[in-house]
Amino acid sequence: MNSAKVQSYIDNGCFFKNCTFELEYPQNLFGIIDTHEFNETVTTLNSKISSKIPGTFFIFLIPIFIGILVMIGGMGSYLLWFGVVITSVSSLSLLINILFFHGVIEEKIIEELRSVNKYFKDREVTWGLESEIIYTPVDPFNLEFNVNKEFLKSLEFDERGFPYHTTKVMYLLITFPAIENPQLVNNINIIDIQENYEFQPQSQFQISQSQSQSQLPYGNSLSFSSLNNSSTTNLSISMSNIIN
Numbered sequence: 001m002n003s004a005k006v007q008s009y010i011d012n013g014c015f016f017k018n019c020t021f022e023l024e025y026p027q028n029l030f031g032i033i034d035t036h037e038f039n040e041t042v043t044t045l046n047s048k049i050s051s052k053i054p055g056t057f058f059i060f061l062i063p064i065f066i067g068i069l070v071m072i073g074g075m076g077s078y079l080l081w082f083g084v085v086i087t088s089v090s091s092l093s094l095l096i097n098i099l100f101f102h103g104v105i106e107e108k109i110i111e112e113l114r115s116v117n118k119y120f121k122d123r124e125v126t127w128g129l130e131s132e133i134i135y136t137p138v139d140p141f142n143l144e145f146n147v148n149k150e151f152l153k154s155l156e157f158d159e160r161g162f163p164y165h166t167t168k169v170m171y172l173l174i175t176f177p178a179i180e181n182p183q184l185v186n187n188i189n190i191i192d193i194q195e196n197y198e199f200q201p202q203s204q205f206q207i208s209q210s211q212s213q214s215q216l217p218y219g220n221s222l223s224f225s226s227l228n229n230s231s232t233t234n235l236s237i238s239m240s241n242i243i244n
Contacts, residue, residue: 004029006042006172020046021172032125032176041116041127045172048112060094063087106170113172125176131168138163 004026021042025035033041063086070083109129116127138155140163155163 001175002028002178003176004174006174008170008172026174029174029176032123033120033174041119042172045109045112045116048108060090060097063090064094109170123176125174128173128175129170130173131170134167134169136165136167138165 006021006026007024008021023039023042025038029038067083067085067087067090070079070086072083073079106129113127113129117125120127143152143155143163151165155165157163
């Protein structure tokens with residue numbers, strides 16, 4: 001089985017990110033899935049995935065602000081503890097909602113992939129959602145000038161003491177059967193057999209007769225054409241029939 005990867009912009013559950021997969025067509029899908037099917041499938045997946053912040057997030061933000069105001073206004077009284085309780089409970093609820101939102105995004109992708117796999121079932125093509133960790137090295141000489149505390153806390157260090165940053169990235173993995181007889185890229189076809197054995201390429205350069213001669217017990221010549229997108233170049237290959 002062969003496979004192709006479709007990278008995405010998903011980062012850490014795609015919260016505050018664009019949950020979209022790239023539309024760049026993997027070349028090894030040629031002959032298995034055409035570009036139109038690929039673009040339509042990925043576009044459908046992207047349309048089913050929403051990266052917008054749910055309205056319930058703002059519901060939890062309101063009591064957090066109220067709790068902060070109560071704490072500020074109730075300094076030195078029982079209202080201070082009341083504000084602390086409201087703020088703590090609301091913050092915890094918001095955190096749980098964010099984690100749930102991450103899970104919903106991934107589940108929506110998997111659910112849509114079930115429909116995609118039914119469509120490609122006859123071709124034994126399977127689409128799956130995978131993840132990988134990207135390790136990005138960080139220049140240690142720039143750390144002393146970085147004031148982002150959250151970024152500094154997220155750094156990890158290898159066995160040599162060099163810092164690096166990790167990022168979780170989601171991607172689509174497409175698996176499909178290997179092609180037994182792949183189409184030649186240059187589409188070279190044998191077009192005829194001639195009796196002459198003189199190498200006469202139709203180009204701006206010439207090759208001498210001595211360079212084209214080859215000792216063979218018998219002689220046949222092949223004339224073939226190489227078809228390209230921009231032009232067609234016809235070559236006539238001939239080899240002298242020389243018997244010692």
